[in-house]
Amino acid sequence: MDRVEDAVGLLELAVEEDDLDVLQEVEGETRVLTEEGERFELEALLCGETDASNAIIHLQPGAGGTESQDWTEMLMRMYMRWVELHGHGIEVLEVQPGEEAGIKSVTLKIMGLYAYGYLKAENGVHRLVRISPFDAAKRRHTSFASVLVSPEVDASVEVDIDESRLRVDTYRSSGAGGQHVNVTDSAIRLTYQVDDDTRIVVQCQNERSQHKNRASAMGVLRSRLYALAQRRQRDKMAELQGEKKDIAWGNQIRSYVLAPYQLVKDHRTGFEMGNVAAVFAGQLDPFMQAYLLSQREAG
Numbered sequence: 001m002d003r004v005e006d007a008v009g010l011l012e013l014a015v016e017e018d019d020l021d022v023l024q025e026v027e028g029e030t031r032v033l034t035e036e037g038e039r040f041e042l043e044a045l046l047c048g049e050t051d052a053s054n055a056i057i058h059l060q061p062g063a064g065g066t067e068s069q070d071w072t073e074m075l076m077r078m079y080m081r082w083v084e085l086h087g088h089g090i091e092v093l094e095v096q097p098g099e100e101a102g103i104k105s106v107t108l109k110i111m112g113l114y115a116y117g118y119l120k121a122e123n124g125v126h127r128l129v130r131i132s133p134f135d136a137a138k139r140r141h142t143s144f145a146s147v148l149v150s151p152e153v154d155a156s157v158e159v160d161i162d163e164s165r166l167r168v169d170t171y172r173s174s175g176a177g178g179q180h181v182n183v184t185d186s187a188i189r190l191t192y193q194v195d196d197d198t199r200i201v202v203q204c205q206n207e208r209s210q211h212k213n214r215a216s217a218m219g220v221l222r223s224r225l226y227a228l229a230q231r232r233q234r235d236k237m238a239e240l241q242g243e244k245k246d247i248a249w250g251n252q253i254r255s256y257v258l259a260p261y262q263l264v265k266d267h268r269t270g271f272e273m274g275n276v277a278a279v280f281a282g283q284l285d286p287f288m289q290a291y292l293l294s295q296r297e298a299g
Contacts, residue, residue, distance in 0.1 A: 042285075043114060045292040050151035051117030055110040056093075056223045061102070062125070062144030069102030071128045071143040074280065076106050079122075081282030088112030093216055094187070094203040101134070107203065107220060109152065116151040121291035122284075123149045124253030131259045140259055144252065150227030152219065159222045167191040168214070173205040188213040190221050200224050254287070269294045 046052070059075055061068035083090045089111035096104040110119060125146050132141040153159060170185040187205035194200060202224065204217035254266045256276065264279045264287075265272040271290035273279055279287075 042289050042292060043117075045296055046114050046117035048117065050153065050226075051120075052114055053116045054112070054152035055116040055119045056150045056152055056220050057108045057110060057119060057122070058105070058148040058150075058224075059103070059108075060105045060146050060148075062146065064141075064143050066098060066100045066102060066134055067132060067141050068143045068145060069098035069100075069104060070134070071102070071126075072104075072106070072145040073098075073102040074128070075126060075145055075147065076103065076108070078280050078282060078284070079108065079110075079119075081280075082284050083110055083112075083282075085282045086112060086118075088115055092206055093220060094205045096203070105203070109220075116149065118285075118288050119149045120151075121288040122147045125251060127252040127255045129255065129257045129259065148224075148227075150220075150223040152223050153226045157222075157226065159225050161192070161218075161221065161225065165193045170210060186210045186213060188217045190214075190217045192221055192225070194225070194228065198228070200228070266290060 057079060059072050061072040080090060091109040091111070093107040093109055095106040098104055110116075125144055128143045128145075129140065130143075131138050135141065167190070169189040169191070171187050171189060172185055173187045186208055187203065188210065190200075190202045192200045192202075200221065202217045202220045204213040204220065207213045207216065253268055254264065256279070257263045257265075258276060262276045263272055263274055264276055266287050269287075269290040271287055273283075273286065275283075
């Protein structure tokens with residue numbers, strides 16, 4: 001409040017003395033205050049139990065082979081740039097490269113205050129429309145990738161893991177990682193059968209130690225199970241309230257159109273941006289803010 005009063009005082013002084021330098025100073029301070037106010041307003045919406053937590057992001061291509069795998073890598077780079085803009089930390093827990101280009105899957109750990117609160121807005125299917133760089137005929141292609149975001153949960157949060165439903169496999173790391181890669185089977189794959197219809201697969205290969213990779217993978221599994229339980233609870237409430245959603249690749253949350261025009265549109269909120277390059281450079285906050293505001297209005 002003191003800074004606002006100071007800015008008002010400076011403005012009055014600038015007007016009285018017709019001082020352009022002071023007016024520019026007031027303009028700069030007003031811009032900073034506006035940005036801080038918008039950030040505080042946004043963070044006021046992040047009041048969920050795990051909103052302040054780190055985030056685990058798992059990206060996976062839909063059908064379409066190289067096209068979708070390349071799209072998945074584009075999304076990974078987009079989120080990495082968002083992380084850089086926010087000054088958060090990032091750790092690549094596992095990555096499976098595609099045969100020709102792109103990636104078959106990747107799991108990222110984003111470390112920073114409210115990382116999950118913001119990134120939960122990215123949960124869902126993302127659709128890309130573009131002239132394919134892999135098509136000699138230069139035809140337009142549509143690709144899909146799924147983004148699964150879960151909060152990192154600490155040991156104090158109770159998550160039930162039935163060891164009889166858990167399978168542990170070891171394999172050799174497939175990505176870059178120095179001389180140690182492909183020397184020992186240090187990478188870990190966990191397969192957890194939640195029920196007859198649901199199975200969670202978690203892989204981790206970023207550490208040289210099998211023990212450390214298993215610990216990291218178990219952490220991701222706990223996060224995924226926690227997020228699944230929360231999602232099922234929300235779906236049950238929505239069902240009781242008469243809502244119904246189709247679970248399909250066609251149920252995309254956001255479209256990124258590069259041809260015949262350029263537009264990124266969120267289908268949940270209607271928010272859109274024509275500056276596609278800025279979005280791919282990590283400018284995702286407007287989409288996240290629109291989503292959080294829509295959730296507040298709906299809730």
